[in-house]
Structures are given as C-alpha cells and as structure tokens.
Amino acid sequence: MTLRRQHPIPLYQQLEATLRARIESGQYGTHHRLPSERELALHFGVSRMTVRQALDALAQAGLIYGKVGKGTFISEPKIDQQLAALTGFSEEMHKRGQAATSRVLKAASVSAPKEIATALQIDPKARVFSLVRVRLANGEPLAVENGFLPAHLCPDLLAHDFARESLYDVLRNQYGWRLVRAQQTVEARLATPDELKLLELKPPAPILVMERVTMVEQGFPIEYVRSAYRGDRYKFNALLTPAA
Amino acid sequence: MTLRRQHPIPLYQQLEATLRARIESGQYGTHHRLPSERELALHFGVSRMTVRQALDALAQAGLIYGKVGKGTFISEPKIDQQLAALTGFSEEMHKRGQAATSRVLKAASVSAPKEIATALQIDPKARVFSLVRVRLANGEPLAVENGFLPAHLCPDLLAHDFARESLYDVLRNQYGWRLVRAQQTVEARLATPDELKLLELKPPAPILVMERVTMVEQGFPIEYVRSAYRGDRYKFNALLTPAA
DNA sequence: GGTCAGTAATGGTCTAGACCAATTGGGAGA
DNA sequence: TCTCCCAATTGGTCTAGACCATTACTGACC
Known part of the structure; x- marks a missing residue:
C-alpha cells in the first residue's frame, strides 16, 4: 500500500x-x-x-x-460504535439495522415560543420551522419528535418531504451546514395521554425524553428537538470521553 | 503573557x-x-x-x-459544560453544586456473574469487587448504584471507605489508571419494589437506568456500573460529537 | 551469576523553512 | 464607475532536521 x-x-x-x-x-x-x-x-x-x-x-x-x-x-477494540453520535433518527436506525419511517403530524412556519428562542439563541418571535413527526422503526411507532429550526438558516426547508427524507441529510447536503456538536439531555417520566395514543401504549408507561440542541461549526444552534421515546423499546447509547 | x-x-x-x-x-x-x-x-x-x-x-x-x-x-460559547463527561457521581454532583454522600449497602469480593464478566471482558468467575451504594444529593436519595471492578486491576480496593471517598479519585490517584472512554446506555423503566423503598418513591415511578463500562487508556474495561436514578430528580446530560 | 554503566531506540516536543488553495483588497484598464 | 486581474494574506499540509526523557538491551566488571 x-x-x-x-x-x-x-x-x-x-x-x-x-x-x-x-x-x-x-x-x-x-x-x-x-x-x-x-x-x-x-x-x-x-x-x-x-x-x-x-x-x-x-x-x-x-x-x-x-x-x-x-x-x-x-488498544483493545471498542465494544460498540458510537450509535448516537450526532446522528439523526434515520441514520441511527440504519446503524441499528432497522428501517426508519415517519408520519408527519405538523410541518409549519411559526413564531418561536420563548423557551425555544432561548434554546436556539434567536430573537423571541423570530420565524422557526416546526416539525412534528411520529418515528417508526420497522413499522412500529418508537418516538414522537418535536423539532424547531431557525427559518433564516434553512429557507424553504418545508419544501422537502420529511416522511421520506432525513432532516440531517438535508441540512448537511442541501444547505452545507457542518454539524459538529450537540448538547443533549435525557430524562425519564411517565407518558402523557397524547403520547400513550401516538405510541400505542397503556398506562403507566415509562418514557425516555431526549432534548437536543445541535450546533454548527461556527458554534450557534441550528436545531432544537425534543423527543419522547417508548421506554420499553429504546435505549440511548453514548460514548463518553474526557471533558475538553 | x-x-x-x-x-x-x-x-x-x-x-x-x-x-x-x-x-x-x-x-x-x-x-x-x-x-x-x-x-x-x-x-x-x-x-x-x-x-x-x-x-x-x-x-x-x-x-x-x-x-x-x-x-x-x-465559536459561540457552549451552552453547558460536559456535565457527565467521564465523571463519577461525586464529581458530577460537585459540578452541579450539590453535596454528594453515600450509603454503602455492599462492598465485597465476589466471583463475577456471567453477564458482568462479559461486560468487563474477563474470565467468568474471576474475582471482582462488588460495590452497591445509595447515592444522595443534598441528603436526599437520588440513585442506587451497582458497580463491579476486576479485582486484579485494583487490589485492596475495599480498604477504602466509599461512603466518603470517590471511586474515580481512588482509581486515578491511588492506582494510576487513566480513564479515557466509557460506553454508556440510558433507558427508562418503572421502579422495582426495592428501588421504591431505597429511593423513597411511590408507584408508579419512572426510573432512569444507566449502564456504563469505563475503559482505561489501554482499551480494556476497569468498571461496569448499573445505576437507577429517580426519574423526577435527575436529568442525564451529554455533549455529542461526530463519530470518530 | 549478578550488577551497573553505556548505548541505541522510542515517542513527545520543537524549529524554520516550503508549497498550496481560498480569500481579500487594490489597482489597471475599459 | 465598473470590471477584471494580480499580489498579499490566511489556514492547511508537508519536510528534514533537532533535542529530550523514558525504556530496553548489551557488555564489562565484580
């Protein structure tokens, strides 16, 4: 070689x-x-x-x-790849060997609610795209995903069909953004009535709630997403490294 | 300068x-x-x-x-530090500004159960130290932690008093291990009866279960730990970076 | 045999250059 | 005034050396 x-x-x-x-x-x-x-x-x-x-x-x-x-x-080999390393739902399911599909519940341009604007570091009431999807793995509902993206960073985003397309693919390839970091939190709580219905669960059902703020190379947020995963079907996976 | x-x-x-x-x-x-x-x-x-x-x-x-x-x-400043970046409970609570204490339920040398041996990449029935602690933040029970460490990597570990001392401090400073990576999973489920009692909860209570395998520089595992956190009091935090 | 000093090899750090592609700014020419 | 080209600057890559502390090996000497 x-x-x-x-x-x-x-x-x-x-x-x-x-x-x-x-x-x-x-x-x-x-x-x-x-x-x-x-x-x-x-x-x-x-x-x-x-x-x-x-x-x-x-x-x-x-x-x-x-x-x-x-x-x-x-070194000795790693047990596992970094399954959730800055990947979206589609890529993650693909790595896990599952077919990812979506049901779009909402795709609209709205004025940013206060807490969303704070998370995205933009002016309150600035235009953001709101994207709500039920995510399915092998045809079964796995999560409800609620995403917000600043409209000025990805104009005409809603022209894409997010029942088929991967959001991260579009951000990377259509808009050229380099996603380099995400701040993520994970917590456990019981399912709300809406979630019970969308995820086809019976109470009391544990839910894994993930909140993520994704940042581009320049350091500002491009996406805030809050997802509710079925606790009985999903395990979040991360590779931890020493603090920078 | x-x-x-x-x-x-x-x-x-x-x-x-x-x-x-x-x-x-x-x-x-x-x-x-x-x-x-x-x-x-x-x-x-x-x-x-x-x-x-x-x-x-x-x-x-x-x-x-x-x-x-x-x-x-x-770049624009990060929203948050890497709260859970390869830190143990004591260090993490300190970063969050809370006082961390422990109640040791078990500290013994045992023969490794099969699944533990697999996770630690050691022979089944090799000696491991088993360390079970209730972790308290500001005096309130927050988690039940169940850890296993290969005995040959940290002889005389149990001579330390882990009601006071930080396990990671001891591994780093007494034994000189460099912890460089950890594979971690997080999932949500309902509390077991034992957990309800130890964490002072009433059913149905959501629990955040964390499993972690910590690796040293040479790439082999030095610790396997499974923790059950109160879902209503704890939020797991991670900074995601692109896959290596 | 055992000990100890010298030597060679190694990764970690550092230097003073070089060329390249992308970007910027200014000046010549229309 | 406007356009276009050239020169300067920048980060990214690469070179061919150098010295250092740590480690391992090899003999010489006891």
Whole structure:
C-alpha cells in the first residue's frame, strides 16, 4: 500500500485510513506494537511529522496509545460504535439495522415560543420551522419528535418531504451546514395521554425524553428537538470521553 | 503573557491554556478573528507548527474554527459544560453544586456473574469487587448504584471507605489508571419494589437506568456500573460529537 | 551469576523553512 | 464607475532536521 501525492486527500489522512483499516481488520492483535514512527515514515516515504498527524488522530479516536521509549500499541477494540453520535433518527436506525419511517403530524412556519428562542439563541418571535413527526422503526411507532429550526438558516426547508427524507441529510447536503456538536439531555417520566395514543401504549408507561440542541461549526444552534421515546423499546447509547 | 521554556509543561499546552483563558474570559467576542498563526508565532516566540498544535486542540474542543484565506475565529460559547463527561457521581454532583454522600449497602469480593464478566471482558468467575451504594444529593436519595471492578486491576480496593471517598479519585490517584472512554446506555423503566423503598418513591415511578463500562487508556474495561436514578430528580446530560 | 554503566531506540516536543488553495483588497484598464 | 486581474494574506499540509526523557538491551566488571 502506497500513498498518493497530488491527491485531494492529504497524505496524513490517507495514512490514517490505511492504518485504521489494518487495525480494524484485526491484522494487528490487541496490544501489538505498531512499527515505530520513524519506520512508518521511511516505509511510506513521508516525514515523521506527517506520520504523527495520522497517529495523533488514531490516538484521539482511542484506537492506539503511545509509550515513550517503548512504542505505539493497539488498544483493545471498542465494544460498540458510537450509535448516537450526532446522528439523526434515520441514520441511527440504519446503524441499528432497522428501517426508519415517519408520519408527519405538523410541518409549519411559526413564531418561536420563548423557551425555544432561548434554546436556539434567536430573537423571541423570530420565524422557526416546526416539525412534528411520529418515528417508526420497522413499522412500529418508537418516538414522537418535536423539532424547531431557525427559518433564516434553512429557507424553504418545508419544501422537502420529511416522511421520506432525513432532516440531517438535508441540512448537511442541501444547505452545507457542518454539524459538529450537540448538547443533549435525557430524562425519564411517565407518558402523557397524547403520547400513550401516538405510541400505542397503556398506562403507566415509562418514557425516555431526549432534548437536543445541535450546533454548527461556527458554534450557534441550528436545531432544537425534543423527543419522547417508548421506554420499553429504546435505549440511548453514548460514548463518553474526557471533558475538553 | 509569555511562555516559559525549560518548563515541565510543553509550550503548545502553555499557549493553548493562554488562548483558552482569553477566549473563556470573553476578551474576544463571538466570531471575532484571532491573530493569524504567523502573528501568534512571532508574538510568542515559537514556531508556527507549535502554534498550530495549540490551535488544533482548541478547534477539537470546539472553541475556535478556521477558514482558509480568512483567519481563525471564536465559536459561540457552549451552552453547558460536559456535565457527565467521564465523571463519577461525586464529581458530577460537585459540578452541579450539590453535596454528594453515600450509603454503602455492599462492598465485597465476589466471583463475577456471567453477564458482568462479559461486560468487563474477563474470565467468568474471576474475582471482582462488588460495590452497591445509595447515592444522595443534598441528603436526599437520588440513585442506587451497582458497580463491579476486576479485582486484579485494583487490589485492596475495599480498604477504602466509599461512603466518603470517590471511586474515580481512588482509581486515578491511588492506582494510576487513566480513564479515557466509557460506553454508556440510558433507558427508562418503572421502579422495582426495592428501588421504591431505597429511593423513597411511590408507584408508579419512572426510573432512569444507566449502564456504563469505563475503559482505561489501554482499551480494556476497569468498571461496569448499573445505576437507577429517580426519574423526577435527575436529568442525564451529554455533549455529542461526530463519530470518530 | 549478578550488577551497573553505556548505548541505541522510542515517542513527545520543537524549529524554520516550503508549497498550496481560498480569500481579500487594490489597482489597471475599459 | 465598473470590471477584471494580480499580489498579499490566511489556514492547511508537508519536510528534514533537532533535542529530550523514558525504556530496553548489551557488555564489562565484580
């Protein structure tokens, strides 16, 4: 395997991908020692700093760790992928191997309620799109999702059919927003009468309530969403890392 | 502000701390442009690559973002800190400004049950420490915590008094483990009779169940813990980032 | 055999350059 | 006045070195 210069993908990312593939294929065993940085540099014909850029990224991702004087070693594999890592419902269900569909209950442009405006850091009564959907996994209702997006960040959003399309896909690909962070809270409570009906439950039913504020690269919010998941069918999953 | 050479803390970390302090003090406003990398290098008397090491870390943390040809800019501040970022109960409550205490229900060395051994990636029936505590915030019961740790990774663990001491403090400072990752799941269900009594609740009471496997730098698990939080008093908080 | 000093290798840090693509601003020309 | 092109600036990438502390290995000496 050699790297290609004059290629749109930088060398260190090519190297990172190459090493990541080797690691994830199990070619190196757990706690196996990688070739030294100087050997890798020589072998791939790049400078040692470029090798380090690749290794730093892999260490950041938790795949390897280094010890001065000893070498760089493979970490033990993660139990699980980051199922809920900044993905929307559609992507998450796809990763879980389930078919995601939607029933749109509301798709409208409204004036932002006070608490929504606060969460989205916009002026009260600014225009926001309100999107209410029942989310189904394999045809069964799993959650009621209530989302708000500032209208000026995604004009003509409602032209899309969100019974079929993924909201995050549209934000990323149609509007070019880079979603880089989300502040999320999760709590447990009993289902309200509305939720009982929409989710086809009988009382007393535990509900997992998720609130999420999604931020773009520039640091301002682009979406506030509050979802009510069936407690008996859904488990929220996160990979925690040390505080920044 | 100048940086100190011949100092145990590397230059790029000193610079990162300096810039982070400036940003978090609000000295630069939102979307304000930072001095260019070349200007920073000149001003602090270091090379541009060292400046970039500091800026990369800040970008990784979401405090700044760069645009080729334009400059490096301050992101909008995060709404919230990463309350639950790989912290134990004691640290988390401290961040929330509450007093954390414990009532130890069990502290024993046992043979690992099968599912625990699987989660901890150890041999079935290997020795593990079992630690069951009722966790109180400001004197009121908030959660029942059921933890397991492989005995060979922390011998004599039970010599500590976990009614007072923080488990994570002991793991970090007494045993020198670096906790770098945790796989966590959160779900909602109704309280069991035991939980109703320990948490002083009346049925039907929603419970937030958290399961966590904490990993050290080498990638193997050091702790499995299953906690039952009162649904009416606790909200789980996480900062999501893009998948690695 | 066992101990200890010297040496080689390693990851971590740092330098002083370089080229590139994207962006910006100013000036020449219409 | 307006348009278009060129030059300067910027962050992103890359190089070929350097020194350091930690670690492991190798012999020499007791």
